């Protein structure tokens with residue numbers, strides 16, 4: 348029971364952006380990010396248009412034609428585990444402790460950005476933790492679209508009102524960033540702040556491996572991967588997958604274990620298979636969402652790697668348009 352109590356404590360204290368809040372009580376949950384974007388970016392609610400990409404849009408002035416274009420049943424999904432944090436460097440269990448990136452982590456995030464610089468991004472989701480947010484922001488400095496990622500603030504009416512964007516043109520040059528506690532790293536309970544090597548010496552390598560990689564076994568007073576998946580995958584299904592189905596290209600910057608649980612869902616891994624899934628810091632992974640299926644496309648090696656753009660005609664076209672517009 349102590350585990351459950353700790354889990355609830357951490358989840359309620361990490362709720363800066365609660366989409367179920369009273370701002371949109373009548374909206375289905377899966378519409379809320381779009382509605383929030385409409386509200387904060389002053390989009391006409393009737394158009395239901397997502398943020399428009401002038402590169403993808405045939406017309407820069409007609410939302411409806413862009414809407415039709417964007418309702419393609421194909422979209423890109425990029426997952427990035429944050430770059431190295433100061434506690435990764437010190438080999439400490441981090442979990443929900445909000446630790447920033449090291450200089451190496453900053454470089455990894457920038458390198459990740461170069462690797463995805465030709466892949467379209469319409470919407471960014473991060474956890475509420477600074478290491479994931481730094482990673483997303485640094486990666487986007489490298490993107491060839493040159494749009495500005497803007498964090499949406501839903502914590503109060505005032506925060507929403509005070510962060511409105513009133514220029515349509517500026518809005519078009521922006522990418523909304525939605526921070527969600529549900530994408531946070533698993534809560535590591537009483538291991539947070541402990542050295543991983545010393546913990547293995549004290550409790551045994553096998554025990555610590557089970558705490559770190561098993562699906563069902565939680566660390567003391569912390570979340571198992573299963574518990575982490577309950578909130579991360581639910582958030583993905585309710586808030587991110589509808590965006591992909593709408594044709595929006597999504598980047599998610601999150602954490603080793605919240606992403607392991609999402610990859611388990613995308614790749615239909617078993618609880619046994621997920622135990623051997625390891626993610627490196629700063630590594631982008633590309634998926635194509637098409638016909639309601641996720642297709643894993645691996646990690647783009649570099650911005651010019653031909654293979655990545657051969658994955659789909661739409662990606663190749665996006666890149667060609669970037670070349671034409673920016674060169």
Ligand SMILES: O=C(O)[C@@H](CO)OP(=O)(O)O
Pocket residue numbers: 435439440441442443532535559603604
């Ligand atoms: O400490 C943590 O929060 C995580 C990620 O760094 O560690 P582990 O690899 O043990 O799940």
